[in-house]
Amino acid sequence: MSQSEPPGGIFGLSYDGEMRVTEALKLVSTAIIVIVGAWPIYWMTQLAFTQYGTVESSVTVFPTPDIFTFDNFTVLTQPEMYTYMFNTVVVAIGTIVTVVLVSLLAGYGLARLEFPQKENFARILLIGYLFSPIVIGIPLYQIWQNIGLLGTRTGLIIALSAISMPFAVWLMWKYIMTIPAAHEEAAWVDGASRWRGFRDVVVPQCRPAIIAAALFAFALAWNDFTFAQILLPQTDTTTFAPGILRAMGQAQFLPDAYLMAISLAMTLPPLLFAYFMQSYLLKGFQVRAL
């Protein structure tokens, strides 16, 4: 940052002084973010590796060798917990696939094809944000019961897909608008059909938007409690969040150390996603209009 003529600083500080103040602020801020952001995750991890007898009786900061254990993770192999986690994974994957396919198609249509009421359609989609999961879930319970989707993973996947849909469609629409139409036209000149142009030219270029939409859908499905609580009343098809809450209500004995071991297992996939996908994710969200 060499500059022959340093500009005037804030509050009459010299350029160097200003640099030092911002550097200091940045350092303090980073420290706070590290502590506040990483701390709960650290705490969860250390409790997961600590013998639960110790967790119940005192505050531990680090699992020293005498209280360190892997035993807490045996809870993951219990049939109940295994079912909950398996169901969550199935629902998350189902939601991601549905959302990406449908939003890619609709995004392409909105960006490249002219049809009446296009803009109004997109606006009405946004009203979908105003529906609380509770507002939708309570009537949906009856509707799903009547058409036989109550208590099925498919029913939950449909509900969650529809909730992430408006956002994903807008994201995809705006992202495809940033891809020059000339790329497809070139493919058409070479004899490709519109479908092939879409598949081979547009879709590969949409990777950041696809990943952003997929991550949004993943966060929604992985997070969901409300819909699963209402729409999956039986234990054998339920997902992790309501399942664990019910298990805690029924079982008098579900030690915190076990809960933390389960939590750690459920936190690792998001952490890995966030680490490896972040540049795509941020690129996908760079579209300026939502």
Add this chain to the structure above:
Amino acid sequence: MASETGESIRPGRTYIPWDDLPVKRETVAGVGTILPVVVLYLLIAVLPIAFAFWASLHHIHTLNPEWQWAGLANYREVLNISTFWGSLWRGIIYMVGSTLLQLAVGLWMALVLNRITRGQKLLTAVVFTAYLIPTIIVSLVAMRVFDPAGGVFQMMGAEWFGLWGGREAPLGSRDWAMRLLILIGTWKFAVFVTIFTLAQLRAIPDRFYEAAKVCGANRWQMFRDITLPRLMGIVLVVVLLRSVFMFNKFDIIWQLTEGGPGNATTTLPVLAYKTVYTDQAYGLANAISVVMFLFLLASAIVYFKIFNPSEEVETTT
């Protein structure tokens, strides 16, 4: 532009006389692409809302399929029950408090994450994880650290700052339950703001700042004249989304306090849920849902009238 040239280049498998039909081929294709969205939307948004409205006009016991016509009686009851107005007020406090805090924290985190040079990727991943992990886990960890038996935050609050008594559970305290809900929610959801603003910050070309520096602008001026205007559009959208999401929030409140102690953290979604499953009044609960939706719709329209985020966004595209 595609339809004129496309026809001659692409051989169609089946012959459809598009020129003789009253609709254009492109219109059919366009409507076809949004058809799945429309179906899902009808199924999950329009149908439930219509159903809720219809149900709200009946007296329905949750476990009994008998529907008794009630007209507007449920709505009169909703507006007369004291818990409704209390819940609406608490919901507004929760919504405004959470949104403001999340906006401040989220913006700050984005600005810092954009500037740090070492460990940026790792720290960004850790921050993003907060938004991606299941809410139930945030709740479990929060319940653990605020538990009077060995909870580290409970202990710090009681012994270091004297905020509450040593044996007291802050999540079960009338004074602290709502504040902690806002704080815990902020830990998780501020990241939503961070993701969007960070993406916008990354999109600002460095040459803007270099040009400003040449012109003698200081850091505050650069922030005010370059960064802030670029963020404004997205901030308006994010504030709208976060307010709506927080007003509708059910999961984290139910998991942490179930609306208690007493009604201290009962917001409208919690009240609706309780009305269905505790009071077994399905019709009344649907009336609450409809009122909630109308309230949000009215607020959103006012927000659009005042700030017009879509126009703001469109001009910056």
